[in-house]
Amino acid sequence: MHEKSDHEDVALQALCVELRARGHDATIITRPDADPQHPLTVDALFAIDGEEWAVDHCLLSRPPLLTPALNAAETALKDKLGALAREHGCLISVSYLPQTGERGTKWGEDYYNKLIEMAKEAIQTGAFVTGADGCATAAAVPTETPDVSLASRFHEAGCPVGGQKSRKCL
Structure with a gap:
């Protein structure tokens, strides 16, 4: 993996950990942007308390x-x-x-x-x-x-x- 993907993986895992720490059932379902066959281009699909959420990000500062x-x-x-x-x-x-x-x-x-x-x-x-x-x-x-x-x-x-x-x- 390259640096951007590694950084995103760490951020997505941290989001999952934070959501769990706040009492939510949270898992990463898939990483659409890493799958050329997937119709979505978001960073991840999460299951949060039984609902699917699309998660994407942007960099405010480089x-x-x-x-x-x-x-x-x-x-x-x-x-x-x-x-x-x-x-x-x-x-x-x-x-x-x-x-x-x-x-x-x-x-x-x-x-x-x-x-x-x-x-x-x-x-x-x-x-x-x-x-x-x-x-x-x-x-x-x-x-x-x-x-x-x-x-x-x-x-x-x-x-x-x-x-x-x-x-x-x-």
Whole structure:
């Protein structure tokens, strides 16, 4: 098998394990994309609690762009969020989707400025704030040890189901 198939196998098995851990009866029935005779081209057919589901995926970030995107995010967010955390005496937790445009920064500034505004809203309201992209979130909790936690939402090799990588910034 080649690297893409190996990666998909690991991800599909991890999905099966996660579903079972959550109390579902889950098995992989077949891998249509590996069978040229199969009429479907999805990654797998699963049986989940007695129902058949077609499972397919897409890559949001490719590895060569991911490191620059994470670095750009940390550069854009670290100092500003750290200053807010210290000023307001809170722990700020932000999740985001790394912006992997040209060299990891094509859409970064506007997106990261929106994250900072979300963090300010979380500080002012005490609410959990969600972004329109479905990935961005911000929360702030009062503390005597101000800090920032960034969690980028991407698929990490060691955690194929809902992978997150956290980077502590202060």
